[in-house]
Amino acid sequence: MTNPPTPIVAAFDLDGTLSDGGSVFKWLRFLRGRGATYFAALGLFGPLVVGAVRSGPWADHAKERLFRKLLLGLDAEEVKAQSRIFALSHFEEHGRERVIARLHWHLRQGHEVILVSASPQIYVDVVAENLGVADGLGTRLAVDARGKLTGSYLGKNCRGTEKMRRLTAWLEERHPGVEPVIYAYGNSRGDRRLLRGATYPYDVGKLGPLGALRHFPRFKGEASDPAVTAGE
Secondary structure, eight states: OOOOOOOEEEEEOTBTTTBSSOOHHHHHHHHHOHHHHHHHHHHTHHHHHHHHHHOHHHHHHHHHHHHHHHHTTOBHHHHHHHHHHHHHHHHHHHBOHHHHHHHHHHHHTTOEEEEEEEEEHHHHHHHHHHHTOSEEEEEOEEEOTTSBEEEEESSOOSSTHHHHHHHHHHHHHHSTTOOOEEEEEEOSGGGHHHHHTOSEEEEOOTTGGGSTTTTSOBOOOOSOOHHHHHHO
16 A cells, blocks of 8 residues: 655745735735825834844734724725725735745645735635636634624734644644645745745745845755755
8 A cells, every 4th residue: 555645735825925025015005095004104104113123023013003094994805806906906015926926836846835824814815716726814803793893803913923823723634644745935024934844945035135034045946946856
């Protein structure tokens, strides 16, 4: 009796990896307008700066406070519909072709592809569907009994350790008792834990040796990879 082939999974971050720059602030601006979004951000200028510099829980808390200011009380279904419009437009305009080409290459090999992002689940799902990948894991937003957003996370912000925890839980549900080969692609400090947990990690950030993931192998846009063949 032959053993089934080892699953091969490719995990991609979104912002700065599959797309240029960040999407969260642009998403908030799309939902609430430029004036309201900048006014809310100005009121949280200190925490947002500290979060950007120190990352970790400081970034998580600052982002959640901004969400509370701008999302509290919004109808979840209306936000979902607007987020679909935003996501399709944003990633069409800002998608990074060579990284998306790599994602499509994994799909052609029959690998399972999953998005793992700190961006809101409400539009990570849209991008995952549009790219035809197996699933998307993002930051989930809490909804109250009336169907309104609370502005808080449901669970934790999907960055850092939480990215790897969510991916591990997804893998255990999908492939119980099996240790798959994992490819991971990221660009920032929030992706370090994800890349450390991968069999084959890749830094796709634009800063190269100056970037936060400079100790990981650089992805250079090859159409194929000997390591994948070896994994198969």
